[in-house]
Amino acid sequence: MKTSLGAKTLVFPVPVWIIGTYDNDGKPNVMAASWGGVCCSEPPCVTVSLRKATYTYGCLMERKAYTVSIPSEKHSREADYFGMASGRDTDKFTDTGLTPVRSELVDAPYVGEFSHILECKVIHIHEIGLHTQFIGQIMDVKMDEEMLDANGKPEVLKVKPFIFAPGIHEYYGLGNPLGRGYKLGKGLKK
Amino acid sequence: MKTSLGAKTLVFPVPVWIIGTYDNDGKPNVMAASWGGVCCSEPPCVTVSLRKATYTYGCLMERKAYTVSIPSEKHSREADYFGMASGRDTDKFTDTGLTPVRSELVDAPYVGEFSHILECKVIHIHEIGLHTQFIGQIMDVKMDEEMLDANGKPEVLKVKPFIFAPGIHEYYGLGNPLGRGYKLGKGLKK
Numbered sequence: 001m002k003t004s005l006g007a008k009t010l011v012f013p014v015p016v017w018i019i020g021t022y023d024n025d026g027k028p029n030v031m032a033a034s035w036g037g038v039c040c041s042e043p044p045c046v047t048v049s050l051r052k053a054t055y056t057y058g059c060l061m062e063r064k065a066y067t068v069s070i071p072s073e074k075h076s077r078e079a080d081y082f083g084m085a086s087g088r089d090t091d092k093f094t095d096t097g098l099t100p101v102r103s104e105l106v107d108a109p110y111v112g113e114f115s116h117i118l119e120c121k122v123i124h125i126h127e128i129g130l131h132t133q134f135i136g137q138i139m140d141v142k143m144d145e146e147m148l149d150a151n152g153k154p155e156v157l158k159v160k161p162f163i164f165a166p167g168i169h170e171y172y173g174l175g176n177p178l179g180r181g182y183k184l185g186k187g188l189k190k
Numbered sequence: 191m192k193t194s195l196g197a198k199t200l201v202f203p204v205p206v207w208i209i210g211t212y213d214n215d216g217k218p219n220v221m222a223a224s225w226g227g228v229c230c231s232e233p234p235c236v237t238v239s240l241r242k243a244t245y246t247y248g249c250l251m252e253r254k255a256y257t258v259s260i261p262s263e264k265h266s267r268e269a270d271y272f273g274m275a276s277g278r279d280t281d282k283f284t285d286t287g288l289t290p291v292r293s294e295l296v297d298a299p300y301v302g303e304f305s306h307i308l309e310c311k312v313i314h315i316h317e318i319g320l321h322t323q324f325i326g327q328i329m330d331v332k333m334d335e336e337m338l339d340a341n342g343k344p345e346v347l348k349v350k351p352f353i354f355a356p357g358i359h360e361y362y363g364l365g366n367p368l369g370r371g372y373k374l375g376k377g378l379k380k
Contacts, residue, residue, distance in 0.1 A: 051231075077378065081379065096378055129233050135318060162203075166228070170367050181273070
């Protein structure tokens with residue numbers, strides 16, 4: 001029996017991504033965002049949605065570039081902090097001891113200690129409501145070499161990305177592999 | 191040491207969502223989509239991006255409504271199948287033995303056996319490139335009652351949503367809770 005929980009963003013799973021930008025003075029800033037995802041394969045694009053009140057919103061409108069630093073489980077505490085504090089009031093890199101690294105491809109910094117990085121140029125901005133959606137073209141994906149297997153493929157259980165569960169405000173790590181895409185369901189094909 | 195993996199949608203984690211639509215003849219159809227996410231809190235919206243070649247694209251353009259049925263681990267096989275077959279060639283509900291249920295709120299069907307459902311009206315359509323982005327306003331969230339705790343909050347480890355890892359094409363379940371959002375990082379606040 002299904003029950004109605006109302007019109008709300010009670011949606012599983014959503015990612016935990018750290019959005020890196022420079023402000024007007026060139027100060028690197030980061031914030032945590034879970035309203036985002038991949039939105040196109042060609043050009044390869046991700047989207048992230050921000051409230052106008054965030055410090056990152058102004059940085060993005062100015063610089064039209066951002067990075068996505070994907071945190072591992074071991075940085076879940078810092079990631080959560082990046083979603084609590086504002087770059088208006090503090091330097092979140094200093095607070096956490098993490099290192100801003102200037103992207104060579106886009107006008108934005110990423111978190112040096114995080115193993116999985118996307119470098120993005122803003123190609124569309126969509127007003128939706130409380131949130132504004134920034135479509136970022138992925139100019140490159142970078143990963144720590146030790147996260148790759150012998151064939152150069154990422155080992156997800158080493159990268160250890162984690163998810164957020166809105167509504168109950170809990171983070172979860174990844175569990176067991178369930179099977180291969182475009183293979184697991186093959187037996188059902190008539 | 192970071193290495194470049196190129197400009198591609200090698201992004202973790204992405205969701206596995208089943209998009210439900212009716213076609214022109216009123217036949218219910220479902221497809222798996224991982225290019226999507228939440229994109230606004232008010233109005234509450236999710237986004238899903240589809241290639242024009244998909245059967246669902248035409249249904250969405252016609253009906254301007256869709257559901258998101260969030261599969262549990264136990265339905266990972268069916269979810270993968272929904273991403274392999276096309277509604278042009280087959281009836282995926284018949285193939286899998288799952289039940290299309292007509293939403294009372296939007297002109298779209300959802301998967302009756304899946305425990306977590308979003309009912310969405312398309313409010314914006316954005317051309318990005320190979321993919322077209324459909325912004326859906328969430329009209330209601332429905333969940334099986336047995337997924338809720340005594341306070342009416344979802345128990346994520348019962349819902350058991352899972353994620354997809356592009357690039358390596360593997361599905362992963364959820365693991366352990368890592369901590370509460372807006373709490374875990376509190377110690378870092380200066």
